[in-house]
Amino acid sequence: MPPVDARDEPVADGAHADLIVLRPQGLYCPAGDFYIDPWRPVDRAVITHAHADHARPGHGHYLCSAEGAGLLRARLGEVSLQTLSWGEPLHWQGVRLSLHPAGHVLGSAQVRVEDRGQVWVASGDYFSTGSGERNPTCSAFEPLRCHCFITESTFGLPVYRWRPQAEVLADINDWWQRNATAGRTSLLMAYSLGKAQRLLAGVDASIGQVLVHGAVEPLNEVYRAAGVALAPCLHAAQATSRDMMSRALVIAPPAVHGSAWARRFGDFSDAFASGWMQLRGARRRQGVDRGFVLSDHADWPGLQAAIRATGAERIIVTHGYEAVLVRWLREQGLQAGSFRTEFGDDDGDAAVQSSSSM
Numbered sequence: 001m002p003p004v005d006a007r008d009e010p011v012a013d014g015a016h017a018d019l020i021v022l023r024p025q026g027l028y029c030p031a032g033d034f035y036i037d038p039w040r041p042v043d044r045a046v047i048t049h050a051h052a053d054h055a056r057p058g059h060g061h062y063l064c065s066a067e068g069a070g071l072l073r074a075r076l077g078e079v080s081l082q083t084l085s086w087g088e089p090l091h092w093q094g095v096r097l098s099l100h101p102a103g104h105v106l107g108s109a110q111v112r113v114e115d116r117g118q119v120w121v122a123s124g125d126y127f128s129t130g131s132g133e134r135n136p137t138c139s140a141f142e143p144l145r146c147h148c149f150i151t152e153s154t155f156g157l158p159v160y161r162w163r164p165q166a167e168v169l170a171d172i173n174d175w176w177q178r179n180a181t182a183g184r185t186s187l188l189m190a191y192s193l194g195k196a197q198r199l200l201a202g203v204d205a206s207i208g209q210v211l212v213h214g215a216v217e218p219l220n221e222v223y224r225a226a227g228v229a230l231a232p233c234l235h236a237a238q239a240t241s242r243d244m245m246s247r248a249l250v251i252a253p254p255a256v257h258g259s260a261w262a263r264r265f266g267d268f269s270d271a272f273a274s275g276w277m278q279l280r281g282a283r284r285r286q287g288v289d290r291g292f293v294l295s296d297h298a299d300w301p302g303l304q305a306a307i308r309a310t311g312a313e314r315i316i317v318t319h320g321y322e323a324v325l326v327r328w329l330r331e332q333g334l335q336a337g338s339f340r341t342e343f344g345d346d347d348g349d350a351a352v353q354s355s356s357s358m
């Protein structure tokens with residue numbers, strides 16, 4: 001679907017009411033009477049993606065992308081859920097609503113809202129880089145033309161510039177190969193939803209067996225059911241021999257760091273895969289052998305490119321480095337502000353960031 005050019009559409013006379021506002025429950029569309037990723041229970045919730053801080057339990061009715069339904073159900077169980085195909089319009093109280101890929105995790109969506117000639121887009125979390133790379137485990141981020149763009153800013157600092165992911169994966173495979181040759185298990189910590197699957201889609205499974213933590217495998221099944229090719233893997237408890245274990249790559253959530261669960265591997269090298277690893281010192285403070293810079297969020301050039309592609313004159317910045325991005329946007333002559341949301345570091349990288357800020 002080509003980008004929608006909202007500026008070609010007629011605009012009514014006079015000032016427009018904001019299409020999306022901040023309420024104590026979350027981002028709210030008054031004209032359509034629905035919330036986007038609300039953090040308190042509401043009747044109608046449009047969910048951008050299944051990370052825990054965006055997809056919370058307790059809402060009356062849920063709407064998400066068809067691509068994201070499997071993950072949402074895996075996370076929330078049986079809920080009242082309506083789904084939309086990419087770009088499929090839905091009309092609520094005369095407001096036209098549609099979902100478009102954000103490229104962050106399987107099914108992650110931007111929410112496009114249109115009313116009386118005004119178009120607003122709420123990004124949720126998205127993956128966009130200055131070099132135009134895409135996340136191979138989900139539909140690619142789609143630039144949308146709009147009047148107002150609500151953007152995340154998780155990595156909204158100039159220091160965050162992602163290397164090509166093929167180079168990062170080659171580094172990971174090298175590290176794994178060297179450990180396997182030395183008879184040492186490779187323990188790679190990564191968030192179980194999204195990052196683990198990025199890794200499983202990119203590692204070289206000819207080096208050895210891939211083992212995963214119990215938190216990871218149910219999500220892998222959802223990805224595989226959606227047609228995403230992942231390396232074959234076993235649950236860590238299914239490792240059949242010391243030899244298999246010593247050549248294995250183990251993918252587990254950051255919470256296993258320093259735990260008895262991790263010590264079962266005996267001699268191992270550990271690493272984190274996270275955008276936070278870009279910061280000098282983050283790896284050392286985290287106390288792991290290696291840090292691989294791999295993120296499911298836009299880097300600084302990616303944020304700029306995505307914002308520019310919207311053509312929006314007004315930008316509202318959410319969770320991350322709001323002040324830095326707002327200042328940069330104002331320097332570009334754009335109208336910029338921020339919403340204080342309750343979204344977190346939902347790539348599970350919070351442990352890394354909080355310890356790196358100590």
Ligand SMILES: [Zn+2]
Nearest residue numbers: 125343344346
């Ligand atoms: Zn987020």
Ligand SMILES: [Zn+2]
Nearest residue numbers: 051125346347
């Ligand atoms: Zn997320």
